[in-house]
Amino acid sequence: MQAAGFLRRVLALIYDSLVIVGIVLFLTLVLVFFNGSYAESGSFASFLQFFILIFSGPIFYSYFWLNKGQTIGMQAWKIRLISINETKLNAKQTFIRCLISVISFLFFGIGYFWILYDKNNLSWSDIVTKTKIVKIDE
Numbered sequence: 001m002q003a004a005g006f007l008r009r010v011l012a013l014i015y016d017s018l019v020i021v022g023i024v025l026f027l028t029l030v031l032v033f034f035n036g037s038y039a040e041s042g043s044f045a046s047f048l049q050f051f052i053l054i055f056s057g058p059i060f061y062s063y064f065w066l067n068k069g070q071t072i073g074m075q076a077w078k079i080r081l082i083s084i085n086e087t088k089l090n091a092k093q094t095f096i097r098c099l100i101s102v103i104s105f106l107f108f109g110i111g112y113f114w115i116l117y118d119k120n121n122l123s124w125s126d127i128v129t130k131t132k133i134v135k136i137d138e
Contacts, residue, residue: 002135008079082131097131
């Protein structure tokens with residue numbers, strides 16, 4: 001299978017980011033509705049809001065990667081996450097992949113730009129988790 005290129009991967013990431021923002025906004029609206037107002041600092045509601053902000057992305061990505069190997073954005077751009085050794089993806093791999101992706105982004109996106117440098121189009125998160133994103137023909 002041919003590795004997916006930088007542009008296709010970044011566009012899928014942008015697409016997924018919009019979906020995650022929608023999920024965060026919806027969950028925040030539900031939280032405000034049940035709380036009766038915005039979350040006060042130090043309250044249980046503020047803890048839930050923090051949880052929503054931090055874990056919505058990793059839960060979203062892990063759910064789709066573990067079930068289909070593709071997020072919504074990846075489906076749109078016809079790419080899929082697979083394990084390099086062709087074993088089934090596991091939760092540890094997906095959460096570590098999310099963590100490395102955040103670290104890559106915080107370092108001015110160098111972990112993503114690494115795709116342009118790497119001969120196999122691998123990002124830092126691909127290398128660490130022994131996965132790769134490939135084009136599909138579906």
